[in-house]
Amino acid sequence: MSLLSLKNMKTSIGQYHVLHDISIEVPEGGVFVLLGRNGAGKSTTLRSIMGLWSPSPGSVTFRSEDLTGLHTAEIAKRGIAFVPEDMGIFGGLTVAENMVLATADGSFDKDRLRWIYDLFPALEKFWDKPAGALSGGQKQMLSVARAIIEPRELILIDEPTKGLAPAIVDNMAEAFRQISDRSTILLVEQNFEFAKSLGRDMAVIEDGRIAHAGTMADFAADQDLQDRLLSLSA
Template sequence: MSDDAILRLSGVHTHIGQYHILQGVDLQVPRGGVSMLLGRNGAGKTTTMRTIMGLWRASAGEVVFDGQPIHSLPTPAIARLGIAYVPENMGIFAGLTVRENMSLAARSGPMDSDRLDWIWGVFPALKKFWDWPAGNLSGGQKQMLAVARAVIEPCRLLLVDEPTKGLAPAIVGALIDAFGELKQETTILMVEQSFHMAERIGDSVAVMDDGHIVHAGSMAELASDTELQGRLLGLSLEGAL
């Protein structure tokens, strides 16, 4: 992995109530490209994302973004540094139109027309359904809207939690293409359950188990080693996590 990490977690512990979820997470996210965060259900992946965003507070350890400690900052301040987050539940407003959802996400003012044209190029369906209520979109289109909202203003780091969960294969293919485009302009850290998705777009990978990082390296290396996949992820061949 590159020494030029845009994000570093060092010895991070997170408690949620009485539960000790993260138990000393050490994670480096290289600058540029897509870093995958994989692991079995309950390993601590979503907790890691929410801890980075300050939605859950680290009880020990450091989260450092581009040289600046952020683990004590409130979530809005973390977002202002250029970190955007797409949660597993997408976080869109079903009763508002696609246009209104996007307008709300443009925090610094009206949507930039050039930026909007670029987003429509990445997600053509959003232009087609621009004035539709977001609640009327398909699951895949809602996911595209959630990602588009996160990048309507350029960000330095995009956190995405399980973007392909429950989506049809054709939609997954479209998202793979979209993230391939997005990673040209921003660093992405993605939690994903589909190993097919992970090996298609991932550049680096970290694997979690029981609140720890148990493996880190290149995605290509993990994708080519079926024995390692089985040991770390319980994969039989190419199946989902």
């Protein structure tokens, strides 16, 4: 049974029809990757799932519950977290204060916080420093850490490697592997090598529609399909 199901989802932003008929099934566990060219509708799909844009018609179902029409805060309470492309951190607050804002009651589970420190050691080092003083990679670590400071069943992550140095990308990949042992990840990513190393299942969005869906292993083995849908050489 799918953890998340999108059925015939359409999303318009003003007069622009961005998503035309999106249907995907995200199984529980592991990493599901959404691929596609710039402007294809990947980020809009994540934002529609979170209720930041309102899909209509169509449906978003999470563990058999229809989320369509719910406010973002209500969707988050179901156990879904969102890491936006712009990271969304508060630069004037410390790392610790950013993390507190992501909790339900302002307190941390010590074992879970230690796990996050092991994933992202820089956060422990700069715990009392302003988040705005962090490097780009460290800010991305903080954005991901906020999403997992409390147990979540599903984490939506938008373009986490954008602008990051290769060493940071490698560290992020290892962190995502460990996170996906505890939570399902729905990942939007342009870096195909990063996506290929993590994804179990995948779909390609093209012009607001699903152009292909299947396993990452099959897609990674089909160079012609990659070139046609992504215009890349993997």
